Amino acid sequence: MSTTEVPSVPATARERARAQVKAELLDAARARLEADGAAELSLRAVARDLGVASSAVYRYVESRDALLTLLIIETYDAVGAVAEQAAADARARGADPARTWLEVARAVRGWALAQPYAYELIYGTPVRGYRAPDDTVPSALRMWGVIVSVLQQAAEEGTLAPAGPDFDPHGRVTPAVVAVVGGALGPVSDDVLRIASRSATLFCSLLGAISAELFGHLHRFADDYGALFDVTIATAAAGVGLHADLSDA
Amino acid sequence: MSTTEVPSVPATARERARAQVKAELLDAARARLEADGAAELSLRAVARDLGVASSAVYRYVESRDALLTLLIIETYDAVGAVAEQAAADARARGADPARTWLEVARAVRGWALAQPYAYELIYGTPVRGYRAPDDTVPSALRMWGVIVSVLQQAAEEGTLAPAGPDFDPHGRVTPAVVAVVGGALGPVSDDVLRIASRSATLFCSLLGAISAELFGHLHRFADDYGALFDVTIATAAAGVGLHADLSDA
């Protein structure tokens, strides 16, 4: 569960014990996080929970921000796994790409509502000036992988029919992104550029819909927030070319 | 500039002096906020900037959170004014509703990029458990007013052609929202409900697009983030029924 360092097989007994303690530390920190939120997460409080002096914690973690970074990575992995699972389940039920995306979005929303502080940790205001981005990138990319897979599937099936505007795709996406997205789509064509751009649209609509609801910007707006969420996601997805049917449920 | 209490005409000299000091306090706090961000905003630092003991600040403001709430209201008003101005300018230039919305979105993005900490203050992670919502609501509604006006204009012109899915609008919106939105649209019809729901879609797409960029989720994604933003906004707007042309610029 807890993401430790590289050595998956600790050599010495000392390293094993150390990994054990660090895992307990991360678990305690996660409990505090999900109870009080990232802003209130106090290293001293975590130390108290563990029955340990606050200074001892610094044997395992460089700083409070480093601890938060570890939790951020864990959380990106958790939400990435939720999205991947939702996509797999939907496809197993024979869902088309549009339906698959809707169910992924619903799953992520459900996860966010269940643990709002975890969602805030990764998709809310960044904690300090900058969290170390490079460490978190691989885990953060899992969500993007799901989005791109949905778009690729639709493109291959030929069901990707954008209702949104046509646009010059150049400049919208960097070569690095194209490399990731285009891997399964052959040479770098304008289509690949377009799909990459549209993955951002899907991501932004998901982020916006969940953040707006969670952060109170839709306060007293709807009776059925789940239904409103479906509309928001499906509407943006239609612009991208994924047309989901909301008449059934 | 600074939003003071209700008495726009202070009766006594004492009250005038008090309002003056409070305004200076808010200005200093805003400067700190825009320099360091809400999380780092320290009441003691503001007091130092004013050359005053930290305890003296409490004569004018109940707590740090109360000070933040005042800044939040100011900020909602600022971004609301930006949106209103952008809409007015666009209409003065003869822009259609879709174009108007795109320019509003661009203006808000420009404002957010210029003062990211102000944006984070209102659209990022809420500061404490709950900010007093009732005080901030009127200012926060200005943005929604702009969105609804664009949709109403399109509906009246008959150019509102949604590409997104059809949906049962009931439950998506509360009567209170309908009262606000439907004021200029006559009786509560399903069309009013639909427009209200779609205002949430526009809002969410704007929030998601700016937050994603500002919070680093599009890190190294694009060369031209402005162009990517246009695509995101226009694509979601197309789902709602506002079709903007991106081929010109």
Place this chain on the structure above:
DNA sequence: TCACAACAGAGAGCAGTGCTCGCATCTGGA
């Protein structure tokens, strides 16, 4: 098996925070 080096933990301490309270001081309004 054993000595020792490396390591984990404790606790004091520093600088910072929000906030309270009692005390002086000043000043506006009668």
Place this chain on the structure above:
DNA sequence: TCCAGATGCGAGCACTGCTCTCTGTTGTGA
């Protein structure tokens, strides 16, 4: 002019992140 109430100050409390030094333990290589 006079004084009550407004205003500011500074000490102090409890909390934070983080550092430093010291002690006791424990795993490990010889």
